[in-house]
Amino acid sequence: MNPLLNQDPKDLKQIDIVKIYSNKKCLVIDDFPEIRGSLSRTLKTFGAASVDTAADGEDAIKLCSSKGYDIVICDYNLGNGKDGQQVLEEVRFLRVLMMTSLFVMITGESSRHMVLGALECQPDDYITKPYTEASLKLRLNKAIIRHESLLHIKSAISKGDYRDALDECNRMIAEGHRYAPDCLKMKGQLHFLLKQMKEASKVYESVLGKKPVIWAKLGMAKTQIAMGHFDTAEKVLNEIIAEDERYVEAHDMLAEVHSSKGDLLAAQNCTASATKISPKSILRHRKLADLAEQNHDDEVALKSHQQSIKWGLNSCHESEQDYFNYARKVSDVVKGDDSSDSKNLAKNASTFLERARKRYSSKPEVMAQAQMVETQLHSSQGNEAAAQKSHDKAKKMFQDLASPPIEASLEFARSLHAMDEEEEARELLTKLAARHEGKEDIMRVIDGITGEPITEAGKKVASGLTKKGIGSYESKDFDAAINVFSEALVTYPKHVGLNLNLVQAIISQAQNAGFNEKHEAIIKRCLRAVGNIGESHKQYKRYSFLTKQLAKHYPDALLS
DSSP states (O other), X not given: OOGGGGSOGGGSOHHHHHHHHHTOEEEEEOSOHHHHHHHHHHHHHHTOSEEEEESSHHHHHHHHHXXXXXXXXXXXXXXXXXXHHXXXXXXXXXXXXXXXXXXXXEEOOOOHHHHHHHHHTOOSEEEESSOOHHHHHHHHHHHHHHHHHTHHHHHHHHTTOHHHHHHHHHHHHHTTOTTXXXXXHHHHHHHHHTTOHHHHHHHHHHHHTTOOOHHHHHHXXXXXXXXXXXXHHHHHHHHHHHHOTTOHHHHHHHHHHHHHTTXXXXXXXXXXXXXXXXXXXXXXXXXXXXXXXXXXXXXXXXHHHHHHHHHHTTOTTOOTHHHHHHHHHHHXXXXXXXXXXXXXXXXXXXXXXXXXXXXXXXXXXXXXXXXXHHHHHHHHTTOHHHHHHHHHHHHHXXXXXXXXXXXXXXXXXXXXXXXXOHHHHHHHHXXXXXXXXXXXXXXXXXXXXXXXXXXXXXXXXXXXXXXXXXXXXXXXXXXXXXXXHHHHHHHOTTOHHHHHHHHHHHHHHHHHHOOOHHHHHHHHHHHHHHOOOOTTSTTHHHHHHHHHHHXXXXXXXXXX
16 A cells, blocks of 8 residues: 555645546546536546546446446436436446445535435535535545545455455554544444454444444444344434434434334334435335335325335336335225225326336236236226226236246236135145245245235244234233234235234224224225125124124224
């Protein structure tokens, strides 16, 4: 490493800095040609010999994929298409621009969510407009000298050589290097990556013992979560948020703590707070939708699915499944409801399905899945003829797929269930369960599609929760019974027995404590999940009895 780099940047001679620039390949990204030209000329006056330019995000990503750039200067606003934040997110996601490259964001944006969203992607520097050549030079010089001083450590981390990187951090800290504080921060992260949680914790303790810096508090909280010390982590995270609620990472980790402790509502609230601070994260919106689904919060789930679609455009995390998740949720919400609001929701869902078809028209598996979700939407609205016509078309499209992806197969099972073809649905799900044995996420979805779990593990869990809930019910602890059955329905939302158990527990609670608006919403959801049970169903007598009881206590909850 160049010993000059241990000096203060302002003490370095310009010739030494020019030598650093001369070995760097640079890329300037801006949609205005005059600004691209100006920045290119500026970099060359700083000493850069190789400077490429890109007019938009797509070109920038292609260039990054084909050439190894050392310095990237990118404007936030790039016209239509990807913005600078999405460019940074994608090149990091694709690993075509590692931490060994310097990424500098330039922006005239001043809105809070734009700034915080961009910073969340962690550019190496963030320069706001207007700037002069002199101020740009000062900022870039500081950034590149610091980057160059730590490059050997960053290179080792990028290669996965964490122990070598840790040794270098320790050496620079021991030498009292100018960038020893940066090394200390990386040291804590490296211990974490090496799963040396006690050592990581000691690093953060040593820093916090001198000064309550935020990065050390965040590192401490992350380490405590990994060690299972959730109460300690929660205390630290609450301190961070109390100091400044804009630290979005603290909200995310606090949501993780609450989820680990089984408080999914608190986890949802923390994730919702994070989305307000930094609303462009599609992955966070999906997480919020998932938590809202588990908490049976239809309104938040619908909104979050929509936000996933909105921010997915031009993102490397874009997925057609966001369209289907939204439309499928709508089909669930509008079932048995012929109000104008429900009709508008269904119309909106149909619009999103059409958008998915247009956007992914070259993918037959996506077109087939869109048809399946359309079937469910028609069925939930009681449009039997339209549902059957759509279902017949979806069947043909599914059969024409040479190798259906798991998403399409699961969707087809949902459509079969919606069309009361229960035997066919369970047969398909049984085959899928055998094919994907050991994949817990897929198994959980499989068990939640029809009225009864498919897998042996699912049957065992559902049976255990049923027994536990019934035990609470028989001891007249109706609140506990409601909680247990609600928890069970997170995983098995269509389970007829569990839904009826929950309805029965709520009715018994009403006989003691009276009407509860929240419980009315739960009953509506349960009845939507169960559907109109026919006389041949083994639960028909019980269903009939409970609906008569509902007419006394919750008449508005009955399906029209």
